Amino acid sequence: MCLAIPAKLVELLANEQAIVNLGGIRKEISIALVPGVAVGDYVIVHVGHAIGRIDPEEAERTLALFGEMAEFDAQQAELAP
Incomplete structure (x- = not known):
């Protein structure tokens, strides 16, 4: 499985290089x-390469959604024994 x-x-x-903003980075x-x-433009980034444009x-x-998942994970970590 890959993640972009x-x-x-x-x-x-x-x-053919560019700087992108990835959540403030x-x-x-x-x-x-x-x-x-x-x-x-927004692009989809996979292992340091833009592989397509996105709306x-x-x-x-x-x-x-990524932000919500990170928040959920943080809340779950606080609840863990």
Whole structure:
């Protein structure tokens, strides 16, 4: 199983590289597989590579669900003996 997460593209760099925002963390990724992306686009990131664009509303919903899962996990950890 693989995991790809949505990230907002915040800066284009040389050599098909870009900076994305992953929940407040800025990370350099390759955009070679997704030609034509622009600053402000949301992309799906898997192991340091953008593998596709994603609709902004879908990206926000997905990120909100990840946040809810993290909050649930934290609550469960507090309840554990």
